[in-house]
Every structure is written in structure tokens, then in C-alpha cells.
Amino acid sequence: MxxxxxxxxxxxxxxxxxxxxxxxxxxxxxxxxxxxxxxxxxxxxxxxxxxxxxxxxxxxxxxxxxxxxxxxxxxxxxxxxxxxxxxxxxxxxxxxxxxxxxxxxxxxxxxxxxxxxxGETIWAQAWSEPESGSDLASLRSTARRVRGGWVLNGQKTWSSRAAFADRAFGLFRSDPDTDRPHRGLTYLMFPLDAEGVTVRPIGRLDGKPAFAELFLDDVFVPDEDVIGEPGQGWRIAMSTTGDERGLTLRSPGRFLATADRLLRDWRAHGDPADTALRDRVADAVLGARAYQLFTWANASRLAAGSSGEASESGRSMGAESSLNKVFWSEYDIAVHETALDLLGTECGDWTEGYVFALAGPIYAGTNEIQRDIIAERLLGLPKGRR
Amino acid sequence: MRFFLDDEQRAFARSLDGMLTAADVPGAARDWAAGEHASGLAVWRRLGEAGVFGLAAPEEYEGVGPLPVETAVAFVELGRHAVPGPAVETVAAVALLSRLAGLGVPEPPKRFLPALVGGRVSATLTLTGTRTNTGPLALDADTAGVLLAAGDGEVRLAPGQAGTRASLDPTRRLGRLLPGGELLASGEPADAAARRALDWAALATAAQCLGVGYALLDRTVAYVKGRTQFGVPVGSFQAVKHRLADVLVALEFARPLVFGAAVSLRDGNRAAARVDLAAAKVTAGDAAHHAARAALQLHGALGYTAEYDLSLWLLKARALRGAWGGAGMWRGRVVEGAGGS
The missing domain is CATH 1.10.540.10 (Acyl-CoA dehydrogenase/oxidase, N-terminal domain)
Structure with missing residues (x-):
């Protein structure tokens, strides 16, 4: 070790x-x-x-x-x-x-x-729909087969960066007659300026257009812009969201830098007698270190696994990535809360980061869904009604 | 980089786990709380035979160390099985004496280390120096064969102890060391040895907390899978699941801090070790405490009984959180020692 x-x-x-x-x-x-x-x-x-x-x-x-x-x-x-x-x-x-x-x-x-x-092409994701958030497999936007491609109809929402991005990717229901909701979905890509696409930016909490609604009205997509087999979209997308929640969405580097910044602000502006706030600064520092070491443990296991060295290994993170997502999303908010309590909510340096952090427990699979995954797949607790 | 346990380290954990599973450790813990030490001392000797107390000592004193990573591995298992007795204190005493040996004070290590390393005798100690103050009470001073008191610029062999009292955890019996006694070391070597003892005490306590936390989680998961209400296992309810998921998150992020601290200590990386040990102590202590609160709640009234073995871990988690310095002291060290150029 x-x-x-x-x-x-x-x-x-x-x-x-x-x-x-x-x-x-x-x-x-x-x-x-x-x-x-x-x-x-x-x-x-x-x-x-x-x-x-x-x-x-x-x-x-x-x-x-x-x-x-x-x-x-x-x-x-x-x-x-x-x-x-x-x-x-x-x-x-x-x-x-x-x-x-x-x-x-x-x-x-x-x-x-x-x-x-x-950066010539910047991509937005088109997963969620007004009626399909955590229960993504219930999505209703359709892809209808036509000669040479597919025709998309429906509505996507909470599409990050779509206000200014060039293209989008997401899941569409290509077969309405399957027995299970996650079957019959196809993974497609389309230009955001295509005929039939309407992008309506949505202001996030601070009013900035960080995401958008997408309205699709008979949008033609050629066969070349289908990823994988038609009807296999769910399986393909899940391999993507597994990566998203795993090691690659939020690297420890960003939190180490944030904790370092908080520590500098504490040393410059903190009251040494305020040990309650000092303890929260300590938690920011040790939380970033915990996240870094957790990531090194997983990364070095993955690296050793791909070279056949380690017995306990695998290529991807699987359900463990839910631990990661719960940790960093809550950590990020806590650090920013501490900074705001130290410097006041008028300190320009931390407010945008705070607004961004507040979305963390919601996007990329809500933390409630992540905790269900942890409980069922890692602890082996029985499935139940959500 | 290989930041995971190797095959040998995992085999060491498995062998300790197997040995402790076969011994009736909960029974020994209850005897210990009642002041009956024979069954606990039998477990102690087997831990000595397994090499646990030699992990902090160099080979010239019959040890195999210093091996902080293996020490963390061992103490996770001690925590998992709620082993009673001054195990952290003995390892810290071994680390203190080994440090004295390295600083040209050979007499005390020669005199005490072989028996401590072999598990024939246990030690306890107090650290009351300005930079290492963790309070005046010594764990299990009524049974320990070597009583060390390290203050500012001196390490003494305490002449005895008085006033044994139980901690919140009845298996932890605390005594006050009598003042005076033989001076074993003084000056800078004494202070350096005390600092070393605190490092190892923090590491072993943090690892023990981790084991206590995992034991509480495992027992609670098993319980909520089997306990049925409203016609279904209570573990199928989301409120129960989410509480246990949070316990797993806390433990899984405490674990790398504990082993990171062990690696920093082993590599002699003082700056990193200082912060990592503090971070590990705080985080593992909090995680175990979090696990205990969830375990008690999710066991219902059954968990609130002394008779049910869960109580051994529930109370130990709370006691260990404050042992060898409270969370405030260690968080202060994190802020003091962290980078932030």
C-alpha cells in the first residue's frame, strides 16, 4: 500500500x-x-x-x-x-x-x-422530461422510424448548457409496445439548431440560463446519429451515467482547490476564538483529503485491475459510484456554506459557486436515488416502494 | 500507486477476524466489565502471539515494525470484535518506548518491550504534556503491568493507580496514575517519544472506530432484513435504507483517511502525517458514532438493552470518539497543519 x-x-x-x-x-x-x-x-x-x-x-x-x-x-x-x-x-x-x-x-x-x-462543438444532455425525472425510464419523447433515419417528437427539460450549446444527446422511445419501460429506447444525437427544435432557456436559482427546455417537433435525425443498436438505449445510457457518477464527473482536484481557498480565507479573515467555524473549516480540509484518498484507492485498484495485478478490481465503479456522488455533492454545499458564514453572502467570490453547488444533490441522479442504490446494491437491503 | 491492501495484509485481517470470531469476545468483554480479566487476558495473549503488539516495535526489541498500515489493519479487527483491554494504550506505549530506543535512551525499551510485544504484559499511559495533552485518566490501569506517565519533558514509570471508575463503555475502566515514580526519560527525547505515542494512539483509535462502525452497520443491516412489520422487512422502507446508506458513506470515506494516515506515518512524511492522523481520528470517530446512533434507532427497543450484544459496540463507539483527544483538539490540528499556501 x-x-x-x-x-x-x-x-x-x-x-x-x-x-x-x-x-x-x-x-x-x-x-x-x-x-x-x-x-x-x-x-x-x-x-x-x-x-x-x-x-x-x-x-x-x-x-x-x-x-x-x-x-x-x-x-x-x-x-x-x-x-x-x-x-x-x-x-x-x-x-x-x-x-x-x-x-x-x-x-x-x-x-x-x-x-x-x-470546443468547436459543445454538447448538452437531453435526458429528463417534464414527467420523467428520477423515473427516467418512463420517458415519453418518441423516435419514429422513417426512411434513412428517425423523426423525434416530444419535450426534454433541465438540459444543462443547452441555452448556448450546439448539439444534444439523449434517449427516445422508439418502440412503444415493449413489456418493460426501459426497453424500446434509442440513444440519439441531434443539432440544437435543427428544424423543429425549439430551445427555451430556463433561469436557475440566480437567474442565469444554465439549462433549458427543448421542444422537438418532427425533428429528422439520420441513422448515422444513432449510438449503438436501436432499442438498446437504456443499457448504453446506463454505462454513461455509471461513468458520470463514478470517478470522472467531479475529480478531487476541484475540491482540494476549494478547501485550500477556504483555508486561506479563514486564515485571512477568521476569528481564532470562533472554534465552531474553525471546526467547519477543518471538515472542509479533511473532507477534500478523504475524497482524494477515496478516489486514489479506487483509481489504483482500477489501474491494477486493468493490468491484471489486483484480485479485487473491475473496470468500472458500479454501485460504488453512488457513494461518491452523495459525498461530493453534500461536501460541496457544506464548504460553500462555511465560506458564506465566514465572509458573508455579499462576498462575490463564493456566491456563484454556492448556487452551482446547490444543484449537486439533484442532478446526475438525485441523492435519494443514490441512497436507494447504496442500500439495495451495496448493503443488500430488499427493494421496496420508493 | 497502489493505495489498497495487498494480499498479505488482507490475509492478516482475515486471520485475526477468524481467531476473534472463534474466541467468545463478547463474553470476555462482559467479564472484563465485571472486573474478571482471565478470559480477556486469554484473548490478549493470542493477539500477542499473532504479532499485534510487535507492529510498533523494531526487530531488535522482538518486534516486526514499525508497521503502521498493518497496525491499522489489526485495530479495525479489534474494533469489529469489540475486544476489551488497553490495546491502543499498549501499542502507543510500545511506540513511545521504541522512539526512546531510536533517540539513544536504550534502557526502558530493553526492560519493557519484550514482554509487551509478546502479549505477556499490557501497558497503559497518560499524556499530559502541553502539545500532547489528552487527559489524566489511564485505561485499564488496574490490570496493566506497565504504567507510563508522559508530561512536559519527562516520561515516568507510575508507581500505581487509584480510583478505578467505569467509562460510559463499562468495558473501559479508567484509573488515575499515582504521581512520581521512576524517571525513564527526560528532555527532548521524552517529548519526542510522547508525540510518537500520540500519533500511534490516534491511528489505532481511528482504526478501531472504523471496525466498531462496520460491526454496527453489519449487525443493523442483518437485523432490518429479518425484522418484519406491516408484513414486510423494515429494511425495505426508504427511511431505514437512507439512514444506513449514510452510515456506509461515512465509513467508506473514513477508511481511506485511516489508511492514508498509516501510509504517511510509515513514510515519515511529518507534515502529511500530522494532518492525516488528525483527519482520520476525527472522521472515523464521527463515522462510528453516526453508525451507533443509526444502529440504536433501527434496532428499536431491543438495541436499548444491556443484555443484547449490540450494546458493547454502541457504547464503545461513543467512548472512543473522545478517547485520545476530543474532536475539537484534532480538528484544530487539521486547520493548523494543513497546506493552504
């Missing part, structure tokens, strides 16, 4: 650190949930991609560096420690790309991944 990095990993870390030191904008970009900020963040993705830092874990042929999970985590630590901008391409990179790599055709990968890596 060790926490050591190889010389090659250390070299990779140094290279990332040096590049970031030379390129990270000196002043923060405008909020990526605004039109101006979205454009600035898109340009930043291009700058990252020009030197192959936008998607380090992808194969080289698509713009990556073929980095394994350990190097990816090191990159993330350096990225957030450098104060680099949020990733406007996150949905595509962490949700769609793994699905394309696992289930896409070589043509789809060659066509879609390089512009995703450069």
Missing part, C-alpha cells in the same frame, strides 16, 4: 503544471452560464486543445494523450490548483465521449470527438 507516483507520472504532472502556469487567464472568465462567458470558455477549450490538454484521457488520435486514470487525476489536481476556468465541454467529455468510445462507430468517433475536444 503506497501513495507514490512513478517518475513518468511526476513528469506528466510537472508538464501540466508548467503549461497551466503559462496559459491560465490571469483574471477569471465571465460566468460560463452567460452568452459572453460561454464564448470565452469555448475559446479556452480551444486553447487547451491546441496543446492536447483538453481531453488528456482520450486516445491520441482524437486529440488526447492516452493518459490513464492516475494521470488524469493528477492533471485535474493541477488544473484546479492553477485556478483554471470551469469546463464548458464537461457534458460531452464526461458523458457522451465515453459512450462513443464504447458503443459508437469508428466514423462517429472520427467525426464527433475532435470537434468536441476543441
Amino acid at each position: 503506497d501513495l507514490d507516483f512513478s517518475a513518468e507520472e511526476e513528469e506528466f504532472r510537472r508538464e501540466a503544471r508548467a503549461w497551466l502556469a503559462a496559459h491560465v487567464p490571469a483574471r477569471p472568465l465571465p460566468s460560463l452560464e452567460t452568452e459572453e462567458g460561454f464564448a470565452a470558455h469555448r475559446a479556452w477549450e480551444g486553447e487547451l486543445a491546441a496543446d492536447r490538454w483538453s481531453v488528456v484521457s482520450w486516445p491520441e488520435e482524437y486529440g488526447g494523450r492516452g493518459a490513464g486514470i492516475v494521470k488524469w487525476l493528477l492533471f485535474e489536481e493541477e488544473y484546479y490548483a492553477a485556478g483554471a476556468p470551469g469546463r464548458v465541454s464537461q457534458n460531452g467529455i464526461s458523458l457522451l465521449a465515453p459512450t462513443l468510445l464504447d458503443h459508437g462507430t469508428p466514423e462517429q468517433r472520427a467525426l464527433l470527438l475532435p470537434p468536441m475536444a476543441s
Whole structure:
């Protein structure tokens, strides 16, 4: 048992650190949930991609560096420690790309991944519907078979980044006559400016258009834009959401940087006699460390497993990723609450992060659903009515 | 990086688990609480034979250490089985004496370590120095063969103890060491040895908390699967599930802190070890306490009885949370020692 990095990993870390030191904008970009900020963040993705830092874990042929999970985590630590901008391409990179790599055709990968890596195409997800949230398999938007493709109809909602993004991906009901709701779904991609698509931005808690409703009215999608087999969409999407909740959605790097920032603010502004607040700062520091070490444990097991070294291993995280999601989403809110209690709600530096953190327990599978998964799949408790 | 237990470490855990499962540890714990030590001392000797008390001592004193990771592995099992007795204290005393050996004070380690390492004698100690103050009471001072008192600039062999009282956990019997006694070490070596003892006490306590927490969770999961109300297992209710899911989250995020602290201690990474040990102590203590509260609630009135063995873990979780320094002391150390350039 060790926490050591190889010389090659250390070299990779140094290279990332040096590049970031030379390129990270000196002043923060405008909020990526605004039109101006979205454009600035898109340009930043291009700058990252020009030197192959936008998607380090992808194969080289698509713009990556073929980095394994350990190097990816090191990159993330350096990225957030450098104060680099949020990733406007996150949905595509962490949700769609793994699905394309696992289930896409070589043509789809060659066509879609390089512009995703450069920020030229920014993707939004189209999972939820007005009547289908946690019970996603009940979704009702349809894909009707026509010559050469499919015609989409229905409504999607809570579609993150869709206000300014270029394309979307999601599930549609292609066979209405199956015995179980999660059968007969197909995984499709479509342009947000296609004929028949209406995007209506939704203001999140602070009014910024961070997500949108999508109305689909006879939208034609060619066969090339179906991922995997028609009717197999649920299985394909679940492999994506497993990744989403696993190690790749929220790396420890961002929370280590947040905790570090809180600690600096505490040292600058905190009252040493206020041990109640000091204890919450301690919890922020040790929580980030716990998340980092939890992630290293899983990452090194996965890495050893893929090289056949470890007996207790597997390729993906499975139900364990629900532990992860509950932890980081609640941690993120707690840290921001502490910062607001330390500095006041008028401190500009923490308020946008706080609003963003508040959504954490809701998106990517609510924490109630995650706790059901933990209880049933990890603790073996019996299924019951929700 | 390989931040997971290797095959040998997992086999060590399994062998201790098997040995403790075969021994009637709950019975020994109840005897211990009643002041009858024979059955507990039999378990103690077997732990000594298994090498548990040699993990903090170097080979020249019949130890196999220092092996903090294996120590954490062992104490998870001790917690899981609610083993009574001054195990943390003995390991901390062994660490203290081993540190003295490394600092050119060879007499006390030569005199005490072989018997402690072999499990023939147990030790207890108090740390009352300014930087290591964890209170004046010593666990199981009425049975321990070696009583150490470390204060500012000195380590003494206490001449005896007085006033045994029970903790909230009746298997934890606390005494006050008598003042004076033979001076074993003084000055900087004494302070360095006391700091080392506190490091190992924090690590072993945190690991023990983790084991206590997992035992409480496992027992409660088994109970709510079998207990039926309204015609279904109570474990199928979402309120019950979510409470237990939160316990698992707390334990699973405490575990890497405990082993991270062990690795930092082993690697002699002082800055990291200082924060990691504090983080582990706080987090594992809180997780075990959280597990205990959930276990009590979800067992209903059955869990509230002394007769039911769950009580052994319920009360131990609460007592360990404050043993070797309370959460406030350790959280203070986290903030003091963390990076944040």
C-alpha cells in the first residue's frame, strides 16, 4: 500500500503544471452560464486543445494523450490548483465521449470527438422530461422510424448548457409496445439548431440560463446519429451515467482547490476564538483529503485491475459510484456554506459557486436515488416502494 | 500507486477476524466489565502471539515494525470484535518506548518491550504534556503491568493507580496514575517519544472506530432484513435504507483517511502525517458514532438493552470518539497543519 507516483507520472504532472502556469487567464472568465462567458470558455477549450490538454484521457488520435486514470487525476489536481476556468465541454467529455468510445462507430468517433475536444462543438444532455425525472425510464419523447433515419417528437427539460450549446444527446422511445419501460429506447444525437427544435432557456436559482427546455417537433435525425443498436438505449445510457457518477464527473482536484481557498480565507479573515467555524473549516480540509484518498484507492485498484495485478478490481465503479456522488455533492454545499458564514453572502467570490453547488444533490441522479442504490446494491437491503 | 491492501495484509485481517470470531469476545468483554480479566487476558495473549503488539516495535526489541498500515489493519479487527483491554494504550506505549530506543535512551525499551510485544504484559499511559495533552485518566490501569506517565519533558514509570471508575463503555475502566515514580526519560527525547505515542494512539483509535462502525452497520443491516412489520422487512422502507446508506458513506470515506494516515506515518512524511492522523481520528470517530446512533434507532427497543450484544459496540463507539483527544483538539490540528499556501 503506497501513495507514490512513478517518475513518468511526476513528469506528466510537472508538464501540466508548467503549461497551466503559462496559459491560465490571469483574471477569471465571465460566468460560463452567460452568452459572453460561454464564448470565452469555448475559446479556452480551444486553447487547451491546441496543446492536447483538453481531453488528456482520450486516445491520441482524437486529440488526447492516452493518459490513464492516475494521470488524469493528477492533471485535474493541477488544473484546479492553477485556478483554471470551469469546463464548458464537461457534458460531452464526461458523458457522451465515453459512450462513443464504447458503443459508437469508428466514423462517429472520427467525426464527433475532435470537434468536441476543441470546443468547436459543445454538447448538452437531453435526458429528463417534464414527467420523467428520477423515473427516467418512463420517458415519453418518441423516435419514429422513417426512411434513412428517425423523426423525434416530444419535450426534454433541465438540459444543462443547452441555452448556448450546439448539439444534444439523449434517449427516445422508439418502440412503444415493449413489456418493460426501459426497453424500446434509442440513444440519439441531434443539432440544437435543427428544424423543429425549439430551445427555451430556463433561469436557475440566480437567474442565469444554465439549462433549458427543448421542444422537438418532427425533428429528422439520420441513422448515422444513432449510438449503438436501436432499442438498446437504456443499457448504453446506463454505462454513461455509471461513468458520470463514478470517478470522472467531479475529480478531487476541484475540491482540494476549494478547501485550500477556504483555508486561506479563514486564515485571512477568521476569528481564532470562533472554534465552531474553525471546526467547519477543518471538515472542509479533511473532507477534500478523504475524497482524494477515496478516489486514489479506487483509481489504483482500477489501474491494477486493468493490468491484471489486483484480485479485487473491475473496470468500472458500479454501485460504488453512488457513494461518491452523495459525498461530493453534500461536501460541496457544506464548504460553500462555511465560506458564506465566514465572509458573508455579499462576498462575490463564493456566491456563484454556492448556487452551482446547490444543484449537486439533484442532478446526475438525485441523492435519494443514490441512497436507494447504496442500500439495495451495496448493503443488500430488499427493494421496496420508493 | 497502489493505495489498497495487498494480499498479505488482507490475509492478516482475515486471520485475526477468524481467531476473534472463534474466541467468545463478547463474553470476555462482559467479564472484563465485571472486573474478571482471565478470559480477556486469554484473548490478549493470542493477539500477542499473532504479532499485534510487535507492529510498533523494531526487530531488535522482538518486534516486526514499525508497521503502521498493518497496525491499522489489526485495530479495525479489534474494533469489529469489540475486544476489551488497553490495546491502543499498549501499542502507543510500545511506540513511545521504541522512539526512546531510536533517540539513544536504550534502557526502558530493553526492560519493557519484550514482554509487551509478546502479549505477556499490557501497558497503559497518560499524556499530559502541553502539545500532547489528552487527559489524566489511564485505561485499564488496574490490570496493566506497565504504567507510563508522559508530561512536559519527562516520561515516568507510575508507581500505581487509584480510583478505578467505569467509562460510559463499562468495558473501559479508567484509573488515575499515582504521581512520581521512576524517571525513564527526560528532555527532548521524552517529548519526542510522547508525540510518537500520540500519533500511534490516534491511528489505532481511528482504526478501531472504523471496525466498531462496520460491526454496527453489519449487525443493523442483518437485523432490518429479518425484522418484519406491516408484513414486510423494515429494511425495505426508504427511511431505514437512507439512514444506513449514510452510515456506509461515512465509513467508506473514513477508511481511506485511516489508511492514508498509516501510509504517511510509515513514510515519515511529518507534515502529511500530522494532518492525516488528525483527519482520520476525527472522521472515523464521527463515522462510528453516526453508525451507533443509526444502529440504536433501527434496532428499536431491543438495541436499548444491556443484555443484547449490540450494546458493547454502541457504547464503545461513543467512548472512543473522545478517547485520545476530543474532536475539537484534532480538528484544530487539521486547520493548523494543513497546506493552504
